[in-house]
Amino acid sequence: METRVRLAVNGQAVDRIVDVRRSLSDFLRDDLGLTGTHVGCEHGVCGACTVLVEGQSARSCLLLAVQLDGAAVTTIEGLTPAAGLSPLQEAFRECHGLQCGFCTPGMIVVAHELLAHNAAPTTAEIREALAGNLCMCTGYVNIVRAVSRAARP
Amino acid sequence: MTHPAAGGWVGRPLPLKEDARLVAGRGRFLDDLTPGRVLHVAMLRSPHPHARIAAIDTTAAAALPGVAAVVTGAEAAASSRPIRPLIPTAVPLDDYCLAVEHARFVGEPIAAVAAVDRATAEDAVERIEVTYEPLPAAVDAEAGARGEGPLLYPALGSNVVWHDTLTYGEVDAAFARADGVLEERFEIQRYASTPLETFGCIAEYDAGTDGYAFVTNDQRPGLTLAIMAESLGVPQARLRLQCPDIGGGFGNKRRPAYLLICALLARRAGRPVKFLEDRRENLTALMHAAGGVMHVALAYRADGTLLGLSIRDVTDEGKNLVSPAQHNLIKLGNIANGYRIPAIRYEAWSVLTNKCPSGANRGIGKPFMCFAMERAMTLLARRLGLDPAELRLRNYVSAAEMPYTTPTGSQYDSGDYPATLRAALERFGYAHWRREQAAARASGRLLGIGIATSVEPAGTNLASYEIITGRRAASGSAEAAMVRVEPDGQVRAALGDPPSGQGYETVVAQIVADELGLHPDQVSVARGFDSTTTPWLYLSGNYSNKFSVTDTGAVVGAARRVRDKLLRIAAHRLEIAAADLELRDGAARVRGAGDRGLTLRELARTAYADVLGLPPGEEPGLEARHAHQNPLARPIDAARRVPSQLVFANAAHCCLVEVDPATGGVRIVKYVVVHDCGRELNPLIVEGMVHGSTAHGIGAALLEEFRYDASGQLLTSTFMDYLKPTALDIPDIEVDRLEHPSPFTPLGAKGVGEGGAIPGPAAVANAVDDALAHLGVTVRSLPITPDAVWRWLDASAPERR
Numbered sequence: 001m002e003t004r005v006r007l008a009v010n011g012q013a014v015d016r017i018v019d020v021r022r023s024l025s026d027f028l029r030d031d032l033g034l035t036g037t038h039v040g041c042e043h044g045v046c047g048a049c050t051v052l053v054e055g056q057s058a059r060s061c062l063l064l065a066v067q068l069d070g071a072a073v074t075t076i077e078g079l080t081p082a083a084g085l086s087p088l089q090e091a092f093r094e095c096h097g098l099q100c101g102f103c104t105p106g107m108i109v110v111a112h113e114l115l116a117h118n119a120a121p122t123t124a125e126i127r128e129a130l131a132g133n134l135c136m137c138t139g140y141v142n143i144v145r146a147v148s149r150a151a152r153p
Numbered sequence: 154m155t156h157p158a159a160g161g162w163v164g165r166p167l168p169l170k171e172d173a174r175l176v177a178g179r180g181r182f183l184d185d186l187t188p189g190r191v192l193h194v195a196m197l198r199s200p201h202p203h204a205r206i207a208a209i210d211t212t213a214a215a216a217l218p219g220v221a222a223v224v225t226g227a228e229a230a231a232s233s234r235p236i237r238p239l240i241p242t243a244v245p246l247d248d249y250c251l252a253v254e255h256a257r258f259v260g261e262p263i264a265a266v267a268a269v270d271r272a273t274a275e276d277a278v279e280r281i282e283v284t285y286e287p288l289p290a291a292v293d294a295e296a297g298a299r300g301e302g303p304l305l306y307p308a309l310g311s312n313v314v315w316h317d318t319l320t321y322g323e324v325d326a327a328f329a330r331a332d333g334v335l336e337e338r339f340e341i342q343r344y345a346s347t348p349l350e351t352f353g354c355i356a357e358y359d360a361g362t363d364g365y366a367f368v369t370n371d372q373r374p375g376l377t378l379a380i381m382a383e384s385l386g387v388p389q390a391r392l393r394l395q396c397p398d399i400g401g402g403f404g405n406k407r408r409p410a411y412l413l414i415c416a417l418l419a420r421r422a423g424r425p426v427k428f429l430e431d432r433r434e435n436l437t438a439l440m441h442a443a444g445g446v447m448h449v450a451l452a453y454r455a456d457g458t459l460l461g462l463s464i465r466d467v468t469d470e471g472k473n474l475v476s477p478a479q480h481n482l483i484k485l486g487n488i489a490n491g492y493r494i495p496a497i498r499y500e501a502w503s504v505l506t507n508k509c510p511s512g513a514n515r516g517i518g519k520p521f522m523c524f525a526m527e528r529a530m531t532l533l534a535r536r537l538g539l540d541p542a543e544l545r546l547r548n549y550v551s552a553a554e555m556p557y558t559t560p561t562g563s564q565y566d567s568g569d570y571p572a573t574l575r576a577a578l579e580r581f582g583y584a585h586w587r588r589e590q591a592a593a594r595a596s597g598r599l600l601g602i603g604i605a606t607s608v609e610p611a612g613t614n615l616a617s618y619e620i621i622t623g624r625r626a627a628s629g630s631a632e633a634a635m636v637r638v639e640p641d642g643q644v645r646a647a648l649g650d651p652p653s654g655q656g657y658e659t660v661v662a663q664i665v666a667d668e669l670g671l672h673p674d675q676v677s678v679a680r681g682f683d684s685t686t687t688p689w690l691y692l693s694g695n696y697s698n699k700f701s702v703t704d705t706g707a708v709v710g711a712a713r714r715v716r717d718k719l720l721r722i723a724a725h726r727l728e729i730a731a732a733d734l735e736l737r738d739g740a741a742r743v744r745g746a747g748d749r750g751l752t753l754r755e756l757a758r759t760a761y762a763d764v765l766g767l768p769p770g771e772e773p774g775l776e777a778r779h780a781h782q783n784p785l786a787r788p789i790d791a792a793r794r795v796p797s798q799l800v801f802a803n804a805a806h807c808c809l810v811e812v813d814p815a816t817g818g819v820r821i822v823k824y825v826v827v828h829d830c831g832r833e834l835n836p837l838i839v840e841g842m843v844h845g846s847t848a849h850g851i852g853a854a855l856l857e858e859f860r861y862d863a864s865g866q867l868l869t870s871t872f873m874d875y876l877k878p879t880a881l882d883i884p885d886i887e888v889d890r891l892e893h894p895s896p897f898t899p900l901g902a903k904g905v906g907e908g909g910a911i912p913g914p915a916a917v918a919n920a921v922d923d924a925l926a927h928l929g930v931t932v933r934s935l936p937i938t939p940d941a942v943w944r945w946l947d948a949s950a951p952e953r954r
Contacts, residue, residue, distance in 0.1 A: 021272065035185040036178020038400070040349045041432040045872035048349055076178035089176040093168050096837045099845060100654030101175025102349040102400030108176065123885070130880040134872070136349045136401050137654050139848030139909075140880040142841055 007068045009034070010078030018065045025049045027065035028075060036076035036105045040134070047133030050106040051075050057113045076105035079112055088112060088150040097146030099137035106133050111147045120151050161667040163900060166837035169659045170673070171398075171680075180398040181680070183353050183370050184429050191355065192221050192267040194415055194428035195274035197281050198438065199256035199263055202290035202507040202865025203303065206254055206263065206283060213280040214266055219273040222421040223281075224414065225264045226253035233413055234384045239376075239476045240315075240621055244308050248474045250384070250413035256285070257305050257472045258507050259867050260438030262410070267418040267426045290507035290865030294469035295446055298502035305472065305505045314470065315478040315503040315621050319485065319793055321560035322496030327461030331452035335533045338448050340934040341521040341914075343441040343469070343859040345514050346849055347877065348653070350400025352408055352439055353429030356415035360423070364391035365416050370399040372406045372653060373694030374682050380409045385416055396682035402653030402695055403849070404513030405440045437870045440512035441859050443480045444469040447525045452496075457537050457544045461496040464488065464525075468501065468518075471508035478503035478621045480511065480518035486617070486797035487519045487911075489559045490526045491570040491608050492548040497560045507865045513696060515849050516907040519607070520914050524935065527605040527915035531922065532931070541604050541919070542578055546571050556896070562794030564785055565608065565801045566903075567893045568829050574606055577805035577827035580889050586809055586823075594927070599812040600822070601924025605915035606805040609830075610798030611904025613697035614786040617797035630699055630783040630799055633688035634707035636665055636715045638775035640761040642739075642754030644669060644676045646711070649693030650704050651682035655906065656838045657700065661708050663835060664900070668712035669719070669753075670736030688778045698904030699783075701834065702800040706781025706899040714777030722759055723751050725768035785897050800895050802903035804828035806847070806916035812924045817942030819855055819921055821884045828908050829891040832901035836890075842905045843888050850913015852878040858936050 006015045009032060018027060023042075028034045028051070040048035042061045049060040052074040079086060085093065088111055098104040107130065114121055114129040121129070126147045127140070135143060174180055211223045226249060235247040247253075252261050264281050268274035291302040297312035305312055328334060354369035365385060371377050374394050382389040399406065411428055419426045430439065445468045452461035466484065470477045481501040488497055534544040550557045552569035559565065583602070590600040616628035633649045646665050648657060662676035669676075679687065688707075716736055723741035724731035727750070734741050734750070742750030759766040760775040767773065789795040809823040826843055833839045856876040860868045869875040894901025914935055921942070922932040929949030934941070 019272070029184075030187075035182075038178075038182070038350070039184070040351075041872050043432065043871055043873065046349060046432075080177040085173065085176060092176045093172040096169060096172065096841050098172060098175055098654075099656070099841055100348070100350070100399065100401040101172070101180050102182065104175050105178040127880040132879075134349065134877050134879065136347060136403075136877070137845045138841055139844035139846075139883050139886060141844040141883070141886055144880065144885070 003066055005066050005069045007070060008072040010074055020064065020066050022065045023061055024063040024065050024068060025060035028060060034075050034077050038102050038105055040102065045134070047110065048103050048106040050109045050133065052109060052113065057110050076108060079108060088115065091150035092146040095142045095146035095149055097138065097143040103133060103135045107135065107143055111150070114147070115151055123148060162663040162673050163667050163834050164832065165835065167659060167663060167673060167835055168837065169656045170662065171656060171658045182350055182398050182400050183368065186355060186368060186397060188355060188357065188425045190424045192269065192422055192424050192426045193271040193274050194265055194267050194418060194426050195271060195278045196262045197264040197278045198434070199252065199259060199261045201256055201285055201287050202259050203288040204256045204285040205288060206252060206256060207286050208284040209264060210282040211264060214277040217273065217277045217280060219269040220266055220277045221424060222267045222418045223264065224251065224417050224421065226251040229253070229417060232417060234386060236409055236475065237380055237383050238474055240478055240618055242309060242314050242474065246306055246308065246474060250410035258509055259865065260434065260509060261472070262414065265414045265418060267422050292506055292508065292861055292863060292865045294467050294504040294506055297504035297506060298467045305507065312505045313502050314505055315481070315501065318498065318500040320498045321794065324461050324463060324496040324498040327496040328452045328463070331460050332455040333453055335451045335453065335529060335536060337529055337532060338446065338933060339525040339528060340446050341444055341524060342935055343444040344853050344857040345441050346403030346405055347435065348401025348403055348405055351430035351432060351435040352406050352411070353427070354412045354415050355425060355427045356412060356419040357425040358416065358420040362391060363387060366393040367412055368395045368397060369412060370396060370406050372402045372404065372696055374651065374684060375649065375689050375691045375693035377409050377412065378684060379691055381412060384413050392684065394684045396651035398680060399651060399653035403515040404517065404696060406653065408439060432872065433870050436875055437867055438509055440514065441471060441509045442514035443511035445521060447521065449525050449529045451529050451533055453533060457539055457547050459492055459494045459548050462488065462494045463498040464500065466499065466501045468503050469506050469508065470503055470511045471506055473510040473512065475510065476512065482617050482620060482797045483518040484522040485561050486563045486610060487522050487608060488561055490523060491550055491606055491803060493550050495560065508861055509859065515846065515910040519907065519911045520850065520853060523605065523607045523911045524915045524918060527912065528918060528932065531919045535926065542574060542583070545574060545606060562790070563610070563796050563798065566785070566895045566897050568801065568803050569891065569893060570606065570803055573803055573827050573829055573891055574805040576889060576891060577807050577825055580827060580887065581807035581823070581825040583807065599814055599924040601810050601812065601920040601922065603808040603916045603918065603920025603923055605912040605919055607803065607908070607912035609802040609804060609904055609908040609911055610800065611698035611702040611802065612783045612799035614796050614799060616786065616788045617795045619789045620793060620795060625788065627691065628788060629692070629786040630703045631690055631692045631780055632699065632704040632707045633690050633693060633778060633780040634704065634711045635688045635776065635778045636711040638715060638753055638757050640757050642752060642757045644671060645679065646676060646708065647679040647687045648704060648708065649682065649687055649689035650695050650700060653695055655700060656835065660834050660838065664705065664708045665712045668709065668716050671739055675739065688780070690780060697798065698906045701902035701904050702895070702898045703781060703783045705902060707779050709899045710779030710781055711777045714779060715775060718775060719753065719756050721768055721771065722756050726751060726759065726766060800898055800903050802828065802830040802905060802908055804908045804912060806912045808916040808920040810917065810920040810924060812921060812942060817939035817946070819937055819942065821851065824884045825887045826909065827889045827891065829893055830905040830908065831894045831898070831903035832892060833890065834900060834902050839905050840888050843909050844886050846907060846909030847886050847913050848878055848883045849910040851883060851917060854914040854917035854935055855937055856882070
């Protein structure tokens with residue numbers, strides 16, 4: 001079964017006919033070509049697929065595209081400047097807050113959300129905010145450092 | 154642009170080139186690639202641990218609109234050859250890419266479908282009708298070692314694929330003259346590093362040339378190409394294999410069977426096909442670190458001096474017909490840890506069970522070897538009334554003894570193990586925390602301090618397989634690289650080892666920049682791997698910690714060939730001796746003559762375009778390939794000594810935990826690592842490796858377990874029940890380093906990828922044990938879940954209930 005969905009993705013209007021069983025993550029990646037959103041578990045635990053829906057973090061693997069009708073979605077592509085990197089992305093690079101880079105877009109989305117609400121989080125607050133996202137490479141130490149660095153101008 | 158004043162680019166904590174694209178979501182991972190007309194693959198997998206497949210009916214699946222091809226085991230057996238094992242069983246077994254007649258673990262592929270999208274393929278899989286006749290399952294490896302339980306392969310006559318006793322030195326005499334013997338039984342669970350990107354491939358068949366092309370996040374492309382050629386019956390020259398960005402590996406990312414299944418589907422459908430595991434498939438069926446049981450006997454003198462070690466080791470291999478007993482061999486190479494133990498006996502059973510195949514997982518076997526040894530040392534210290542650090546210091550191989558060859562043939566090349574431990578105790582504040590622990594205990598709190606130290610080898614020597622197979626099929630550790638100055642003077646490099654998060658694009662650029670007098674930004678390193686352009690060997694790949702100790706030799710060698718050629722061309726054109734020239738700031742310059750010289754661009758013009766300007770007899774072009782063989786690898790000797798792994802780093806971990814007596818929960822309060830991986834090529838990467846590797850050790854110690862029930866069903870097949878550590882579980886790991894370069898590697902570097910995962914479980918276990926020992930608890934198994942702690946406390950003092 002298919003239905004029409006109209007939403008804003010990274011500020012661009014999108015109007016598509018989609019299978020009702022299509023997940024938001026598949027819709028973003030396969031229909032819109034926004035492959036920066038990664039899929040790590042497809043059962044809502046790993047957080048790699050995290051995007052912002054109306055400014056709030058959400059697991060795109062647990063949402064259906066049709067649920068997003070009328071909504072505004074922001075992906076890692078929408079958090080990346082046209083030229084260069086955002087201060088948060090720069091901090092991840094400077095601190096080597098990643099290794100394979102597969103969890104990184106989800107981590108940056110969540111960290112972006114945290115810093116939008118709390119400009120100077122403690123490391124405990126950073127760890128709490130990141131606790132819903134799995135990284136298999138870094139042991140989180142450099143990710144916490146990166147978010148701390150981005151928080152301090 | 155300028156060369157750094159002292160020491161070159163190698164050794165500097167340069168931020169990573171690849172990180173710039175990865176933080177923006179601009180990596181190119183397997184699932185980001187979608188060739189035109191691609192079909193998507195779903196697999197039907199066995200719900201039974203052990204069953205006879207009486208019938209398969211794919212009619213309804215094939216008839217579903219959108220389905221292009223279906224294959225079953227019978228068709229796989231008819232149109233492909235069995236997968237060649239690295240370590241063959243005594244009686245050859247035909248192991249096809251899909252189960253034929255029997256399913257032998259939950260999750261084993263039975264059939265596969267290619268369809269227009271994954272959802273349609275999964276719909277079709279649900280329409281395949283299989284008639285199973287369930288059989289009793291072998292789930293207990295110890296029972297298998299005793300010759301009990303249902304057989305996976307009646308043709309073998311046993312589930313034991315390897316049993317042997319290896320003896321080095323006068324073991325019986327050592328035990329006879331000992332003042333005491335400590336005997337313990339330890340157990341480790343099945344777990345895995347579970348890279349966040351799952352495993353998969355894209356396969357394409359070219360009917361015009363009868364060739365196959367694969368894109369895959371496979372960590373060992375050299376080996377996989379050999380297996381594909383044999384199983385598909387085509388020459389390697391008609392195969393192409395590419396690796397894109399790989400989202401983590403840790404040894405797990407390999408399964409040639411899946412590439413074969415996809416090749417068969419692609420040939421049948423006449424279209425490219427793509428398969429990517431979902432997480433359940435990944436956890437159920439890709440690869441688990443082998444579980445097992447180890448009996449340790451340590452013979453000692455009253456002063457704590459170790460005289461002998463005797464081990465009986467049972468390894469639960471699951472349905473591993475590819476590399477059974479690999480865990481055993483790797484343990485053998487590390488069996489003495491950092492200690493001087495003159496006499497060693499190792500008796501091992503490698504046992505098939507109806508579980509997911511065991512396989513390479515960060516450290517293969519060494520985490521269990523270290524867990525058993527470091528638990529035994531801690532228990533021995535307690536028995537002798539010695540501090541656990543003191544007992545270790547009395548037994549370490551000393552710096553003066555380096556290079557030191559262990560009784561089993563491993564060569565410890567350099568390092569100062571006592572200094573590593575002392576530095577860790579100092580950084581940790583060992584004396585301070587011992588006082589705090591006593592004070593806390595007085596107020597009813599359970600603090601524990603754990604020490605574990607380890608050696609960390611790098612580079613696998615495949616000659617060691619001869620211990621099991623009795624013949625040599627492959628040997629040594631080697632890798633190949635290419636360096637090329639392009640016609641415009643820019644530099645490109647490629648390596649046969651596709652990285653999965655270790656930053657090779659940056660480190661290789663640092664190495665080449667130093668050799669050619671450039672800035673690392675001027676060196677582009679190829680992403681991933683392409684068998685048609687990357688130099689590679691059968692031994693090529695991203696495994697066994699070998700980059701620092703073997704790959705670096707290939708990069709340095711290729712760069713030096715290019716350097717020498719640049720200098721020869723420049724010398725000819727400048728009419729000056731090559732010895733009077735050096736590569737500096739992007740040019741061949743006259744030593745001591747400021748900027749006089751020729752730029753790489755000018756030299757490249759000569760090499761590629763104005764070739765009459767070349768020295769007489771000089772070959773046009775500026776490209777060099779080099780393959781490096783690690784010099785420490787040797788064949789097995791008459792006494793069955795063999796270095797199964799090579800260059801040795803070392804580390805000391807100190808861990809402080811608090812156990813909550815009400816919940817059994819363990820919290821890591823403080824964690825210090827002091828490690829020595831020789832010369833650090835990029836300290837930013839090295840420190841990240843130590844963090845991540847240690848986190849794997851902590852996960853294995855406290856959380857992760859593939860738990861099977863008595864019938865062989867896997868109970869932990871999602872991240873809801875197979876628990877990975879989060880940012881709240883891993884502490885702010887503190888890292889310090891010593892730096893004793895290896896005399897046997899081109900840049901003095903040693904491996905650093907596994908050093909946290911090896912002693913991590915032991916350090917945490919020793920800390921929990923230290924917190925609970927006075928309550929009568931001894932930690933002998935992993936993982937240390939709250940449930941396990943509760944059971945131990947309960948068993949030690951039921952009246953507390």
